[in-house]
Amino acid sequence: MSGTVSWRPKAGEIPQQPGVYRFRDQNQRVLYVGKAKNLRSRLSNYFQPLRSLHERTRRMVLTAASVEWTVVGTEFEALSLEFTWIKEFDPPFNVQFKDDKSYPYLAITLGDDVPRVLVTRHKTMKGARYFGPYTKVWAIRETVDLMLKAFPMRSCSDATYKRAEQTGRPCLLGDIGKCAAPCVKRITKEDHKSIALDFASFMAGNDSRYITDVRKKMMAAAETQDYESAARYRDQLGALETALSKSAVVLAEDVDADVFGIAHDELAAAVQQFTVRGGRIRGVRSWVVDKELDLALGELVELVLQNAYEDELVPPRQIVVPELPEDVKELEVWLSGIRSGRDGNGKVGLRVAQRGDLAALAQTVETNAKNALMLYKTRRSGDFTARSQALADIQDALGMPDAPLRMECYDVSHLSGTNIVASMVVFEDGLPRKDQYRRFSIPESTDDTESIYQTLSRRLAYLDPTGSESDPEGTEAADPTTDDIVDPAAETRRQKFAYRPNLLIVDGGQPQVAAAKRALEDAGITDIHLCGIAKRLEEIWLPDSDYPVILPRNSDALFMIQRIRDEAHRFAITYQRQRRKKDVSSQLGEIPGLGPARVKELLRHFGSVTQLRTADQTAIAEVQGIGPTLAQTIYERLRQ
Numbered sequence: 001m002s003g004t005v006s007w008r009p010k011a012g013e014i015p016q017q018p019g020v021y022r023f024r025d026q027n028q029r030v031l032y033v034g035k036a037k038n039l040r041s042r043l044s045n046y047f048q049p050l051r052s053l054h055e056r057t058r059r060m061v062l063t064a065a066s067v068e069w070t071v072v073g074t075e076f077e078a079l080s081l082e083f084t085w086i087k088e089f090d091p092p093f094n095v096q097f098k099d100d101k102s103y104p105y106l107a108i109t110l111g112d113d114v115p116r117v118l119v120t121r122h123k124t125m126k127g128a129r130y131f132g133p134y135t136k137v138w139a140i141r142e143t144v145d146l147m148l149k150a151f152p153m154r155s156c157s158d159a160t161y162k163r164a165e166q167t168g169r170p171c172l173l174g175d176i177g178k179c180a181a182p183c184v185k186r187i188t189k190e191d192h193k194s195i196a197l198d199f200a201s202f203m204a205g206n207d208s209r210y211i212t213d214v215r216k217k218m219m220a221a222a223e224t225q226d227y228e229s230a231a232r233y234r235d236q237l238g239a240l241e242t243a244l245s246k247s248a249v250v251l252a253e254d255v256d257a258d259v260f261g262i263a264h265d266e267l268a269a270a271v272q273q274f275t276v277r278g279g280r281i282r283g284v285r286s287w288v289v290d291k292e293l294d295l296a297l298g299e300l301v302e303l304v305l306q307n308a309y310e311d312e313l314v315p316p317r318q319i320v321v322p323e324l325p326e327d328v329k330e331l332e333v334w335l336s337g338i339r340s341g342r343d344g345n346g347k348v349g350l351r352v353a354q355r356g357d358l359a360a361l362a363q364t365v366e367t368n369a370k371n372a373l374m375l376y377k378t379r380r381s382g383d384f385t386a387r388s389q390a391l392a393d394i395q396d397a398l399g400m401p402d403a404p405l406r407m408e409c410y411d412v413s414h415l416s417g418t419n420i421v422a423s424m425v426v427f428e429d430g431l432p433r434k435d436q437y438r439r440f441s442i443p444e445s446t447d448d449t450e451s452i453y454q455t456l457s458r459r460l461a462y463l464d465p466t467g468s469e470s471d472p473e474g475t476e477a478a479d480p481t482t483d484d485i486v487d488p489a490a491e492t493r494r495q496k497f498a499y500r501p502n503l504l505i506v507d508g509g510q511p512q513v514a515a516a517k518r519a520l521e522d523a524g525i526t527d528i529h530l531c532g533i534a535k536r537l538e539e540i541w542l543p544d545s546d547y548p549v550i551l552p553r554n555s556d557a558l559f560m561i562q563r564i565r566d567e568a569h570r571f572a573i574t575y576q577r578q579r580r581k582k583d584v585s586s587q588l589g590e591i592p593g594l595g596p597a598r599v600k601e602l603l604r605h606f607g608s609v610t611q612l613r614t615a616d617q618t619a620i621a622e623v624q625g626i627g628p629t630l631a632q633t634i635y636e637r638l639r640q
Contacts, residue, residue: 003049115196261365270373387430393557423572
């Protein structure tokens with residue numbers, strides 16, 4: 001769009017669900033993390049004309065080179081995930097959660113001879129155990145000060161500790177009981193390290209017993225009207241709860257799991273992995289893979305897990321997948337071996353989340369995978385280089401003298417032989433031309449091959465012998481949602497319909513291709529190429545060929561043929577459903593005493609036309625506004 005950046009994603013690519021988005025520069029550094037109730041609405045604000053943006057926003061957009069997003073289930077999850085990613089990536093354009101330099105951590109230097117507890121903004125100390133990050137430094141410091149009463153370990157600097165050792169006099173914290181003073185041997189180093197381990201265990205386990213104890217003391221002080229002590233306990237309680245609070249909490253605090261979501265089609269699979277540690281989302285990983293073979297979801301799960309844990313990543317005890325593979329036991333043993341080798345203990349279990357918060361999170365991960373696959377396919381089909389390569393590969397595979405710049409694909413749809421319809425979709429230069437889509441009503445047909453023959457015979461009758469469009473200027477664009485588009489009386493539509501294709505594609509194998517070839521021969525046309533695509537194995541069939549053409553599963557050529565086939569199928573199904581609905585509604589509307597309101601009530605009560613057709617007179621009479629006499633009339637009319 002003029003006036004904004006060239007890498008702006010298309011509006012249709014951005015989901016309208018709540019989520020979190022990240023702007024990245026050309027080096028993949030995260031520049032900004034934000035949340036939105038509606039991702040499409042929020043991101044569109046960044047891609048207005050640059051002159052209308054705030055100076056700082058304009059600078060961020062011009063610095064960025066791409067934007068990516070993650071869909072979540074609720075706005076609360078969006079808030080939590082935004083907070084987590086701001087802490088993780090430290091984006092330069094985020095300021096609302098930042099302190100002076102970076103986020104503070106509580107660290108316990110368990111690798112030291114005499115461990116120390118401190119607040120730090122750097123995670124570089126070897127052997128130290130970190131907790132956090134947190135947003136309020138004062139809350140951590142107050143919590144450490146409070147917890148030193150229960151866990152009196154060293155919190156002084158190395159210089160202060162050495163001075164106390166040399167002089168034999170402890171610092172003030174030792175005198176007031178907030179340090180066990182190992183510097184003057186009031187306690188052995190081994191016992192002091194035990195206190196430090198208890199401190200770390202408390203912080204890791206989020207033990208609520210101490211919080212309960214402080215709350216009881218506060219209530220007791222209030223009952224005795226010692227309001228000064230009660231206020232002090234109240235402040236201590238608030239500081240402790242703040243320090244122990246988790247960000248991005250989605251599950252119980254004792255849950256460690258990796259949750260996988262997979263969306264796939266015949267050619268590609270998009271994988272989303274949410275890493276949950278301590279009940280909160282610690283990271284999100286996503287990738288898209290091309291499929292050489294058509295794999296079931298269970299087989300795909302196995303390959304995804306093998307790929308995910310082949311490096312240094314340690315599998316958690318629980319892995320949530322969309323479907324269990326057949327060899328789930330063996331896969332669990334393999335993952336458990338990896339965990340034991342890298343972490344030292346623990347068995348890994350695979351499961352499918354059925355209900356509760358875990359199932360809700362799994363649904364969120366799957367939604368992200370579906371969006372990732374849609375985005376991948378949209379961008380792949382929109383890439384000019386990929387389209388050009390696909391057209392060249394189709395030309396070579398089918399032995400065409402020229403690239404198929406205009407392709408038409410046909411599909412037939414019906415319900416048990418009734419309401420037979422066909423669709424025609426058009427791709428030019430590898431892109432859909434929806435203004436030239438057509439659909440056909442077929443009054444009578446014996447089978448799908450006969451329907452294909454009728455459809456192509458009607459379409460080929462309107463080809464311009466000169467091979468060109470008669471009058472493209474001022475021609476009214478056909479509406480692909482209207483009925484009976486193929487109409488000899490509609491001259492302007494006929495001119496559009498006359499444009500000559502390079503390649504005809506039918507949905508089906510050898511029988512359908514043979515029927516299409518017969519239609520071409522009867523029309524006396526020899527310069528239009530023909531092929532069919534069989535869905536079962538995605539094979540390309542040519543006329544009079546005993547063997548199919550096999551295109552590579554990850555090729556752009558097969559991707560394009562599949563896309564045009566799927567579009568034809570979608571268009572035919574949509575029209576067929578409209579005809580079915582119109583058909584039953586028109587039948588019911590002809591019954592005396594049955595107006596639109598009662599027709600609507602009948603369809604709402606039974607839920608589908610099939611259920612209405614199989615219902616007896618008694619069941620029909622139970623519908624509001626339908627009496628026994630009218631029910632009998634409806635019953636008889638539907639069986640005529």
